[in-house]
Amino acid sequence: MFNVIASGIPETEMPGHWFTDRELIQLVVFVRTLGRVAPQKAPGDPANGQKLYAGKGGCVQCHTVGGRGGAIGPDLTDIGARRSLAYLRESLVNPEAAAPDGFLEVQLVTRNGQRITGVRLNEDTFSIQIRDLSGGFRSFLKTELKELNRMPGKSPMPNYAGVFTSNELDDVVAYLDSLRGAQ
Ligand code: HEC
Structure with a gap:
């Protein structure tokens, strides 16, 4: 050295x-x-956390791990290497506070009255591209929209404080902490 x-x-x-x-x-x-410095050890059970992630939590609908899952939220393949335990817990019980840079929820109303909530992927003067909450890619010309509302500080991610018990939260956090990217 x-x-x-x-x-x-x-x-x-x-x-x-x-x-x-x-x-x-x-x-x-x-x-x-x-x-x-000893790495902080997550108190929960990662195996049970993985079950909750796939089952009760419905996280797969919006997040990918190792290429599988939905694309509304950020990829979590290496989330354990990027985020602290405290941040991971916060992202579950207070998702709006832990939103990473670059994520912006948008709510659109089209000229024919359709309301769409999604995450902004790209936007320029004339058009906007979003991923809607079913994971679909949508592109609109701004002239097609009656309303375009940017919702900084809002998140389409549900708050899990009332969904998981405190032990279940520990387990999900332990599972997320174990995701360290492709080995
Ligand atoms: C309806 C879609 C949706 C569901 C369901 C969902 N999330 Fe999210 N999640 C998001 C979005 C969008 C973001 C980015 C904005 C934010 O942080 O609120 C996010 C952010 C995160 C982050 C922060 C990522 C980072 O890079 O900082 C973590 C961790 C996370 N989610 C874990 C989970 C877990 C675990 C579950 C299931 C218990 C879950 N999410 C369920 C949409 C979702």
Whole structure:
């Protein structure tokens, strides 16, 4: 590790020669302590969480894991590697607070009175593309719409506070935490 920090990694953007030897030793000691922080262990049962995910929670309808499921919400294949336990729990009991960047719920009313709720995929001056809540891709010219309401801070994801017991929430969080991407 000392050598990597001292000389950089050839042909990468990791440069060398930034530190004195003394600083280097301090740095190596510090980096070693980082690796020692025990990862937080999720208290729940991931196997039961997986059942709740597929069954009672109906999460599959909106989320993909390993390429299977719906596409209304973000892909969760590596969610455990990207998010803390606290965030994962929050996303279930307070989905509107934990919405990731880039997700915007929109509510549209077409000229012939059809109301559609979805997630915005793309929008320009003349048109908007959304994924509706059945997972379908829809594209509209703005001239076809009577109303276009952007709902920042709203989420089509249901709040699971009243659906799961506290133990079930622990289990679902443990399952999500176990999703660390393709191995
Ligand atoms: C009706 C569709 C729908 C259902 C059902 C649903 N979600 Fe979501 N979920 C979303 C959408 C849309 C987002 C992004 C906006 C947000 O965070 O509220 C999201 C966000 C999330 C996030 C945050 C992802 C990130 O990258 O930050 C997690 C975690 C999550 N959902 C887990 C679940 C789990 C677990 C279930 C089942 C218990 C579930 N969702 C059910 C639509 C849904």
